[in-house]
Amino acid sequence: MSEHVKMIIEGKEYEFPVICGTEGEKAIDITSLRQKTGFITMDPGFANTGSCISSITFMNGEDGILRYRGIPVEQLAAHSTFKETAFLLINGELPSRKDLNRFSVLLNDHSLVHEDMQIFYQNFPRASHPMGILSSMVNALRSFYPALQTAEEEINIMVTRLLSKIRTMAAMSYKISLGHKVVYPRPDLSYCANFLNMMFDTPVRPYEIDEDLVKALSLFWILHADHEQNCSTSAVRVVGSGRVNLYASISAGIAALWGPLHGGANQKVIEMLEQIHSNGESIKKIVEMAKEKENPFRLMGFGHRVYKTYDPRAKIMKGMCHKVLKKFKAEDPLLDIAMELEEIALSDDYFVEKNLYPNIDFYSGIVLRAIGIPTNMFTVMFAIGRLPGWISQWRESVNDPEWRIARPRQIYVGPVKRDYVPIDER
Numbered sequence: 001m002s003e004h005v006k007m008i009i010e011g012k013e014y015e016f017p018v019i020c021g022t023e024g025e026k027a028i029d030i031t032s033l034r035q036k037t038g039f040i041t042m043d044p045g046f047a048n049t050g051s052c053i054s055s056i057t058f059m060n061g062e063d064g065i066l067r068y069r070g071i072p073v074e075q076l077a078a079h080s081t082f083k084e085t086a087f088l089l090i091n092g093e094l095p096s097r098k099d100l101n102r103f104s105v106l107l108n109d110h111s112l113v114h115e116d117m118q119i120f121y122q123n124f125p126r127a128s129h130p131m132g133i134l135s136s137m138v139n140a141l142r143s144f145y146p147a148l149q150t151a152e153e154e155i156n157i158m159v160t161r162l163l164s165k166i167r168t169m170a171a172m173s174y175k176i177s178l179g180h181k182v183v184y185p186r187p188d189l190s191y192c193a194n195f196l197n198m199m200f201d202t203p204v205r206p207y208e209i210d211e212d213l214v215k216a217l218s219l220f221w222i223l224h225a226d227h228e229q230n231c232s233t234s235a236v237r238v239v240g241s242g243r244v245n246l247y248a249s250i251s252a253g254i255a256a257l258w259g260p261l262h263g264g265a266n267q268k269v270i271e272m273l274e275q276i277h278s279n280g281e282s283i284k285k286i287v288e289m290a291k292e293k294e295n296p297f298r299l300m301g302f303g304h305r306v307y308k309t310y311d312p313r314a315k316i317m318k319g320m321c322h323k324v325l326k327k328f329k330a331e332d333p334l335l336d337i338a339m340e341l342e343e344i345a346l347s348d349d350y351f352v353e354k355n356l357y358p359n360i361d362f363y364s365g366i367v368l369r370a371i372g373i374p375t376n377m378f379t380v381m382f383a384i385g386r387l388p389g390w391i392s393q394w395r396e397s398v399n400d401p402e403w404r405i406a407r408p409r410q411i412y413v414g415p416v417k418r419d420y421v422p423i424d425e426r
């Protein structure tokens with residue numbers, strides 16, 4: 001029997017159906033609320049609001065669970081590759097060997113970007129942030145690659161184009177920012193190795209591909225591949241709900257991800273750790289500062305809207321951090337600072353009471369540094385990883401029979417009706 005909830009509004013009783021997810025999550029379906037009662041709900045930041053029904057990613061913040069299409073992220077991190085995980089997210093199932101080969105061929109076929117796009121890059125001011133450049137370039141793809149004939153062909157080609165070209169565009173922007181010659185993608189290299197080669201190969205020093213670094217990058221991207229209805233994914237869905245093309249929707253997602261409270265946090269964590277290191281600041285003092293109510297400073301890489309326990313991705317990332325540094329016998333003083341900071345914060349009453357644990361960004365920057373990625377490219381790395389998630393969420397939303405343009409309501413608290421006063425009488 002289907003469940004209902006009863007609401008009493010201004011003395012009158014109303015019934016609303018309950019929607020149940022496969023993992024037992026429950027929602028009150030208030031689709032008819034305003035029509036029946038004249039009321040709307042108020043939920044700033046949407047912490048209690050479901051915006052869609054989705055079969056892509058399941059997360060449970062209380063128990064630290066994250067699964068893509070039902071598969072625990074820990075299993076994907078241990079056994080999968082980024083390319084295979086991207087296929088899983090976009091198509092709903094793990095690929096057969098034949099599917100994966102076909103997917104690889106398509107990714108190779110679409111890896112080059114239009115030569116004219118290089119001119120765009122060269123005209124951005126040198127100090128431009130790579131996220132601003134990436135967002136503009138992804139939006140510009142629609143002008144360079146106009147719509148195809150059939151809807152199905154259009155979607156499939158757009159998806160592979162984006163997945164493949166985003167990596168080329170990111171590496172290209174880095175090379176151009178250095179004033180170096182662009183390195184083209186190579187069909188003989190895997191998705192991750194290809195990116196590293198385009199970033200670091202030079203005519204004087206050919207890049208030597210290290211399989212452990214390729215694995216580290218693949219893991220970084222797997223862990224970022226989707227995270228259900230977060231700020232940037234919601235931006236992709238909301239912008240897409242106006243039926244704009246995929247490139248424009250993804251461009252909006254990249255812009256949203258740029259923020260320091262979202263994807264930009266990985267850059268901010270490293271900047272914070274560097275500041276502690278170079279100024280020799282006391283870690284205790286930093287923790288105290290983060291607790292001061294009137295101080296806007298926050299401990300970057302701590303806290304999460306959904307996780308109220310240790311972020312499962314942060315655990316895996318921390319392990320990879322130690323592995324990569326050990327392999328290269330490298331010492332990164334920032335790792336020591338991060339571990340000390342984590343220890344102090346995790347035993348501090350403020351952080352314990354508010355359930356503030358390290359999130360994925362806390363350790364991911366150290367892995368990216370070990371790979372050789374410059375700090376201002378960290379959020380771009382996150383964007384490449386999140387792309388399969390954004391694409392699958394966009395695709396799910398455009399195929400949703402209940403799809404409506406996103407249009408929230410508000411409670412107006414401005415002036416009530418008043419008359420216009422001509423300028424000379426004011």
Ligand code: COA
Nearest residue numbers: 260261262265290298299300301302303304305354359361
């Ligand atoms: N350092 C210090 N205090 C923090 C904190 C942090 N990193 N994160 C949250 N808090 C405090 C808030 O000040 C607030 O305190 P209050 O209840 O006394 O007002 C309380 O914890 C709840 O935080 P709130 O901002 O309401 O949570 P949120 O769900 O809206 O925000 C984040 C979540 C992620 C935006 C927030 O934790 C944050 O800013 N973290 C740092 C940035 C970061 O690492 N982002 C990456 C996310 S993957």
